[in-house]
Structure formats: C-alpha cells, structure tokens
Amino acid sequence: MANKKIGKQTVKLQNPPSVIATASIVGPKEGEGPLRLYFDEIIEDENFGEKSWEKAESKLMRETFSKVLKKANKTTDDLDYIVAGDLLNQCLAANFGLRESGVPFLGVYGACSTMAESMSIGSLLIDGEFAKNVVCLTSSHFCSAEKQFRFPLELGTQRPPTAQWTVTGSGGVVLSNEGSGPYITHITTGKIVDMGIKDVNNMGAAMAPAAMDTIVTHFKDTGFTPESYDLIVTGDLGAIGKEICDELIQEKGYNISNIYNDCGLMIFDRERQDAHAGGSGCGCSATVFAGFIYKKLMEGVLNNVLFVATGALLSTTSSQQGESIPSVAHAVSISNTLS
C-alpha cells in the first residue's frame, strides 16, 4: 500500500485537487457583517421568496450549486459527484435543494463540520482517481435552525451570552483534478469526542476539545507546526470555544494563537451585530471559506490554511434525554504551492 495515510488520521494526497471555484450566498445579517464584500450574493430577507424557511434554505443550496458551477465554467455533465449535507432533520436542505441536479449524490451528516467533511470526501474521490470534478456544499439558515433546535422565533426568547447565532447562508466549492491551486494537500479526519458538556447554549465549549484533538493530531501526523500555516481557522467555536481550543492546544505544546481565528468570529461584528458568542451553523464555515478565505488564497494574502470545521452532533431528542454533546472536527490543509 502506498504511503497515503500518514499517522492515524491523516491522508497526504498524491494528486492534490484544486479548488477551482467557490460560491457563497448569505442572509441579510451576514450581509451587514465584516465580510460582506466577499460574498457573491446577499439575499434581501430570510424567506428568499419562498413560503417556508426550509424551502428558503433549499433554495440557498440550489442557487449556490448553480452559481459555483457557473463560476467553474462547468456543467452538471462535468461533475462526478456532489457531496453535501446540512443541519435540518434528514438533511432536507441538501436533499431537496439538489434533487434536480442529476449528479451522483453522496449525502453526509457532520453537523457544522459538514463543509470540511464534504471537502475531505471530495478530495479523496479525486485523489483516488474516482472523479475529476466534485462539488462539495452545505448550508444553514437562522430561522429554520432556531425553529428546529430551539424555540419558535415568535416567542422572542432571550439567549444567554454563550449562545451562538446560526448563519443564514450556503457555501460551495468545485474540486478538480485539473487546476493550478489552491491545492488540498492533506486531510485529517476527526474522531468523535465527548467531554461531557451538556449545555446546548454553549456549543463552542462542547466542540473545542474535538477541534483541539484534530488540530494536534494533524500536527503529529504531518510533522507540520503552527509555523507551517498563515491561518488556522476553526468552523464555529465562537468566542468561548475558540479561547478554550487555543488553551487546550497550548497545553499540548503547540502555540497557534498568532495565526488562529474562528469563522464564527469572522462573520459577525459581535459589538455591533448582537451575535452573542459568534456565528455558527454549517453555513458559517462554508461561506467564510468560500467567500473570504478562498479569495485571500487566490490573492496570495494567505498561502497555507488549515480549515477545521467543527460539528456538535447533538439533537433535540438527545438533549431532552439528558445526553451530553458529542462533537467532531475535520481538517483540510490548503496550500497555494505543492511541496
């Protein structure tokens, strides 16, 4: 067997796929945030012309899919696979938003780790020579998520400061065996980590140990250090989770503080936008990657990025039954150059 697997959890890609295009569509609140200039489209209201929030989220996914294909100058005939999923029960947004695509479809569920999970699987499909072009995408929607996971919005329930704000948005990428970068060079697949945290209003804290585990494992598996990257970015730990993750990594002997950020902190201005601990949802890391990070890679402002999307694998049922919150984080290493 070739030496593609390095360490326990990492694959070093032999034929690193390129991210040849990205697309992002976000909601109005995200469109007022610090990254507003980087998104392809900002929708005017959360309904997006649809009769329900779930239909609006499906449409976000459908339109992002269509947009990313166009930007890559590809058609569905060029695609070998779509890898997609979302937060809604039975992955409603992906399954309905992409049902007309006519492309072989692999549905994934990794909660808010979905973008990195789908990019991982997509990259492996290309590196394994099973595919030339793969679309990976995901979405979330503030209203459909609140309705499903928390309280009816009409109640106006007050949220504790540790709570995060689910991003309305969809982000997608086209990965291709042809292209001139940015390249996906390494994939570190996370294991489920559950440290016993039960507070559904503090998911950053629940996910932080999983993020730490994947990042530290990535360093150990690859021999990379924090100096190998100019950005290590977690999915949606928010202010509290990011601080915990940073500290936990420090305890393991790595200092990433200088180059560490979190998509949940990047997408909203917490002072101005009342987003509490920060953004969350599959769409958070997906739109920040597709919108901001990719463009900075293309401009050469960033050259080596470790993208670590983080997922809290709870459901309302599990929490009602007193369960803690299992979490997972998947890491994708993206570089403008091939070593």
Next chain:
Amino acid sequence: MANKKIGKQTVKLQNPPSVIATASIVGPKEGEGPLRLYFDEIIEDENFGEKSWEKAESKLMRETFSKVLKKANKTTDDLDYIVAGDLLNQCLAANFGLRESGVPFLGVYGACSTMAESMSIGSLLIDGEFAKNVVCLTSSHFCSAEKQFRFPLELGTQRPPTAQWTVTGSGGVVLSNEGSGPYITHITTGKIVDMGIKDVNNMGAAMAPAAMDTIVTHFKDTGFTPESYDLIVTGDLGAIGKEICDELIQEKGYNISNIYNDCGLMIFDRERQDAHAGGSGCGCSATVFAGFIYKKLMEGVLNNVLFVATGALLSTTSSQQGESIPSVAHAVSISNTLS
C-alpha cells in the same frame, strides 16, 4: 487518469476490498421472521435495557460495531475509518452509539440507502489506498422511527396496506484490503430521483424509480446484464415498490424478475407477521445483507449479488409543507470471484 470510472455513475474497483466480517442484531419481530436463524443476536424487547428507544437504537449500533470488530478479529486500532449514519434526526444513533470508538468518523445520510452508501465510500477509501480496514454500519428502530416520523405508538394508529414496517436492527461490515472475498467489485452511486409521489405511506412507490435508475445505469455503465447476477436485491421497496421497480426495469429492456428480491420482503413473513407492504428502515437492508446475503455468499449459494439500498429522502417537515419524496439508490456489486 486511470480508467476507474466507467460510465457516468460507476467505479470499477482496481483493488476490490473484501467483506471480511459482518454482524447483525435485530429486534424481537425480526427474530420471528424467516431470516431469524441468520442474525447474530435477537434482542428480547425493543428497549434493549435502555430508558428510551433512541438510546436502545444507539446501543444496537454500538453492540453491532463491537461484534463485527470481534468477528473480523480486529481492534479499533486496526480501523482507518468508520462510515455510518441512520434515520434519526441528526443521525443520533450513529453519533451517540459510536462516540466512544476513537476512530476517524465520516457521518453519512442517505436514509435507507445508508448501508450501500457507507459500503460505497468505504470501498472507495480502500481502493484509493487511503485505508486498510473500514467499518460501515447503520441501524433503524421501529419505535424511534414511528415516534419521529409518524404517530405516538400509544395511539395505535391504523396503517394503510401500502405502509411498511421499520425494522429494528443494526447491521455492519468490515471491509478490508486483505481477505479472500466476497469482493466489492463495482460501485454505482445513485442520483436523486423525484417523480412527484407525495404519499408518505407508500414510500416503496416513491423509491422504485430511483432503484430502477441506479440498476439500469449499472447495467449500462458496466455492460453487465441480469444474467451476470444470481441475486439483485433492493433495500426496502416492499411489495408495491418492488413490483413497480421490476416493471420499470422491464420497460427499459432488462428482465430481472427471476433473480430479483427485496430485503423488505425477505425479512418478514407478510402473511403471518402483519408487516403490511414489508420491512423498511436503514436496518432492513443492513441486517438482511449482514445476516442472510453475506452468509449465502460465504456458502457459495450466492456468488454474484447486486446490493441496491434505497432511501426516501423526506422529512416530516417536507411532507407537512406539501413536498414530494425525493429518493436515491446506491448499488454495490459483490462477487466471490475476481474477473
């Protein structure tokens, strides 16, 4: 690029992985059915010693995982990935049942197509030399599914004859790059098909076109014919869906009737067991494959099987909003010999 992809949706594996072990645990009703002698364990009641049906389903998954590892004579250290998912919101059974495994985890959602989807991804990971050993597994539970998708069981709601009975059970396999078969030789990944059927009590009819599409595409992509197989088995179309699928395939110029069966019809005795149109749920095709089909392959009674798990990608929300039922079917070709 090597010629691994043949046709639009099929991969011909270059280093076909072996199914080196399977395990299955089923509920009491399944344990009274025609395949009762083939399952590894029959639990005494639907609670399986737990306080909720969801916890019972998680335990089914956990115990099946443990059992299949033991049967393969492997430990979690030997595993490169787990690929798993289930029907519960946010894939509760997989995420909680496997949270202690400590193995890189790829969560999938394909409704009742999950077993074939997870075996597809697992096979590609091995064929691509990213993994040596992968566990693929799924589960379903009659009570947790009824509670989530339909009515409280306590209501005793009458079900129409087209309805199916969700199987309580979990099935899992260990795929390995070493072994002497049965080999996974081809993977045909389905696309989402939605023919507009909205009746949630007739999911067999909703899924039949997706099954037809994948099976006919498999024939076209590979050049195989019905004569290439001694069993083509769909996941859980039940009596009505199977008849529709059989006819639709006939319309496309292939006659599979003689070698065609459906896991939903195999697992229950419909005359005796009041299962209406037949079994369903992720656990249906998973336990029938892991229990019955695998053993018949090992005995040489079957030698070439096309395993086509079928999923109805609806949610309660989508149906309440008047949506039809998108469906998907994934096919895995399993053979005792390598051509």
